[in-house]
Amino acid sequence: MLEVRDLEVAFGPIAPLSGVSFSLAKGETLGIVGESGSGKSLTAMSIMGLLPLSGGRITAGSIIFDGQELTTLAEPVYRKLRGGRLGLITQNPMTSLDPLQKIGPQVDVVAKLHLGMTSREARARTIEILGTLRIPEPKTICDRYPHQMSGGMKQRIVIAMALAADPDVLVADEPTTALDVTVQAQIIRLLDDLVKKRDLALVLITHDMSVVAQTCDKVVVMYAGRAIEHGPVEDIFHAPQHPYTQALIGCIPKGLSEDEHLTGIPGTVPTVVNYPKGCAFHPRCKAAQAICSTDRPGFVTKGQSAAACHFAGAVQ
Amino acid sequence: MTNKLEVRNLSKRFTISGGPFRKARAMHAVNDVSFDLVSGRVVGVVGESGCGKSTLARLILRLIEPSNGSVKLDGSDLRAKTPAQMRALRADMQMVFQDPYSAIDPRYTIARAVMEPFEVQGRKPTGTEEEEVDKLLNMVGLNPGLASSFPHQLSGGQKQRVGIARALALRPSLLVLDEPTASLDVSVQAQIISLLEQLRDDLGLTYLFISHDLSLVRYFCDEIMVMYLGRVVEALPDTNAAARHPYTATLMDSTFAPDPKLRRIIAPLEGEVPSPFDLPPGCAFAERCPRAAAICRNETPILSTQDSHPVACHHPL
Numbered sequence: 001m002l003e004v005r006d007l008e009v010a011f012g013p014i015a016p017l018s019g020v021s022f023s024l025a026k027g028e029t030l031g032i033v034g035e036s037g038s039g040k041s042l043t044a045m046s047i048m049g050l051l052p053l054s055g056g057r058i059t060a061g062s063i064i065f066d067g068q069e070l071t072t073l074a075e076p077v078y079r080k081l082r083g084g085r086l087g088l089i090t091q092n093p094m095t096s097l098d099p100l101q102k103i104g105p106q107v108d109v110v111a112k113l114h115l116g117m118t119s120r121e122a123r124a125r126t127i128e129i130l131g132t133l134r135i136p137e138p139k140t141i142c143d144r145y146p147h148q149m150s151g152g153m154k155q156r157i158v159i160a161m162a163l164a165a166d167p168d169v170l171v172a173d174e175p176t177t178a179l180d181v182t183v184q185a186q187i188i189r190l191l192d193d194l195v196k197k198r199d200l201a202l203v204l205i206t207h208d209m210s211v212v213a214q215t216c217d218k219v220v221v222m223y224a225g226r227a228i229e230h231g232p233v234e235d236i237f238h239a240p241q242h243p244y245t246q247a248l249i250g251c252i253p254k255g256l257s258e259d260e261h262l263t264g265i266p267g268t269v270p271t272v273v274n275y276p277k278g279c280a281f282h283p284r285c286k287a288a289q290a291i292c293s294t295d296r297p298g299f300v301t302k303g304q305s306a307a308a309c310h311f312a313g314a315v316q
Numbered sequence: 317m318t319n320k321l322e323v324r325n326l327s328k329r330f331t332i333s334g335g336p337f338r339k340a341r342a343m344h345a346v347n348d349v350s351f352d353l354v355s356g357r358v359v360g361v362v363g364e365s366g367c368g369k370s371t372l373a374r375l376i377l378r379l380i381e382p383s384n385g386s387v388k389l390d391g392s393d394l395r396a397k398t399p400a401q402m403r404a405l406r407a408d409m410q411m412v413f414q415d416p417y418s419a420i421d422p423r424y425t426i427a428r429a430v431m432e433p434f435e436v437q438g439r440k441p442t443g444t445e446e447e448e449v450d451k452l453l454n455m456v457g458l459n460p461g462l463a464s465s466f467p468h469q470l471s472g473g474q475k476q477r478v479g480i481a482r483a484l485a486l487r488p489s490l491l492v493l494d495e496p497t498a499s500l501d502v503s504v505q506a507q508i509i510s511l512l513e514q515l516r517d518d519l520g521l522t523y524l525f526i527s528h529d530l531s532l533v534r535y536f537c538d539e540i541m542v543m544y545l546g547r548v549v550e551a552l553p554d555t556n557a558a559a560r561h562p563y564t565a566t567l568m569d570s571t572f573a574p575d576p577k578l579r580r581i582i583a584p585l586e587g588e589v590p591s592p593f594d595l596p597p598g599c600a601f602a603e604r605c606p607r608a609a610a611i612c613r614n615e616t617p618i619l620s621t622q623d624s625h626p627v628a629c630h631h632p633l
Contacts, residue, residue: 036501153588181528182566185585189584210531213572214579234577238576251502251506254535254573262509264504264506264509268474269503
C-alpha cells in the first residue's frame, strides 16, 4: 500500500532526514520510533506532502502509494489524496480543530470535499463515524465546540475527521502523547480495531516503545534523521541488532525484577546542525570503534530485520 | 524508623469568584490526604492529569497554604512557623520541577544558578564559591567546565541536572520531585533516574516522587500512593502489590509492557473524569467503576489507616 525508499529531506543546505525506507501492506501497523529530533515527524510530513509548508523539500528517494509516486505529484492531485485516501492524525488535538467551529461541520466537510456528499449525507456519515468511535450521543456532540470536550474526546474527533473519507493509509503522529494513560489505552484500542475492521494500513509514529510493543507488526527505529534498524516487532524487542535499539530498550523500566537497573544512554541526542560523522550514534555507543567515526554503516540484513551498524548483532 | 514527613487530613480548595452572571465555584484539588513518609524511603504519587498530585507537592512544601490539615517535617508542624522560620526550614526540603527550562533564570550562568539558593538564604558555602560549584556539578554528573555556560547552551537532560544541583545546594534531607523526567527523552530519563538513585544512596535522601508514569514509579519507588480527583484512593505498600482499588487496576491495565509477547487485550475504561468543580456524592470513581453499587454513589469511602495496604473503596478487589 505504501512504500518509502531512501527518502531524503532538505531544508536549504541542511538535510535533517536521509536514508529512510520501509513498506506497509493493508491491515498492517508500522511503528516509527525514535527520540526527539530523530526525524519521525518529518517522515510523516513527507508522506502527507506537507513539507513545502515549512520550507522543506524531498531531495532524493521515492514514496509510492498504491502504485503512485507521490514525490513528484502536482499539488492539486495531492490535495485530493490528502485527507482522502491518505489520512493524518496529529499529536495535539487542541490545534487540529478549529476552536470557532462546531464539531459537526468540521467533520462533515471531509466527506463533502472528498466523497462529494451533500450536507445531509455528510452529517449522517459523521454521526455514524462518531458512533463507531464510541463517542456518546454523537448527534449532540455535533453541536458542541472543541473547548467543551476533554482531550481524549477531541482526539477521537480528529480520528473521525481522518476516517471520514475512508482512507487506505492512516498516518498517526504521536496520537496519544498528550493524553493520560487510561485515555491512551482507549485510543490505542480504537486504532487497533480500525486497522482490523477496515483493513487500514497504519503508520504509528511514537517515542514510546511500550506503545510500539503493544500495537505494531513492524518497526522502524530512527536516530538522528536516519532509519538505523527495521524489522518485525518481535525481532526488534527480543533480538535487536543495533546497539542503539538495544540501549533504548534498556532505558524502559519493565518492573519485572527487583534488581532491574536503568542506566540510560550517556550523552544527548545530537541536533541536526551537529550530526556526528560516520555513524551518528558513535559518540554514545559503548561498542564504537575507529571505523564508526569515519564510515557510515550500511544495512546488515539478518532474517527479516536489518540494522545499519558496522558491528550489527556482534554486541549484546 | 523515623518519619521524615507526617501529612494529616491535608486539603486544598480553590475558589473561582462569581460575578453578576456566574456563581462562585469551588474545587477540591486535594481532599483529606494523610500519609507518613519514612526517612530514607521513596514514596511515589501517581495519577492522571488533574488528580491533584502537583498541588499536593506544593502544599507539602507550603508553597501554597492548605485549606485544612497539617504537615509535619521531622515532627514539627509547619503551620506554626513564621515566614522567617519557614525560609530557614526550606533549606531542608527542596523541590525539583518538571520543566528545567523555566526553573532556571535564562540570564544566569550555571554557576550562579546553582549558587542562588545560598544567596536567597543569605548563607555562605563551606569552601569558596568555585569549590562549591565544582562540588555540586560533580555531584550531578556535570562537567564543572559548564559553570560559565548559560542555560540555553545546555540540553534538556543537562538542565535537569542543574535543577537537581540547585535543589541539593543547601544539603536538604527531603526532595520533592515533581515529574522530573516528564519533558525528557527516555534515554535521558534513565540517566536522571539513575542519578537520583545514586544520590539517595550517597546522601541518605528521602524522596516524594510525583509522576503520571506507573512503570517508572514502580521501578523507582518503595511505596506508591494512587490519586484520583484529589484523594488518595490506594496506598500500595510495595511496588509488586496487586491493585485493590478498581481505579488502580485500570491504571495498571492501561500501562503497556515494552514487550510484544506481553500484549494485552485492552478493556478501555468507559466514561470521562468528572469535573472537579462538580464532584458526584460518594466515590468519585463510581460512575466509571464496574464494581459500583448503590453505596458507592452515596457514601465516600475512607482510606483505612489501620490496614497494611490501605484502599478507599467499598468493594475492593
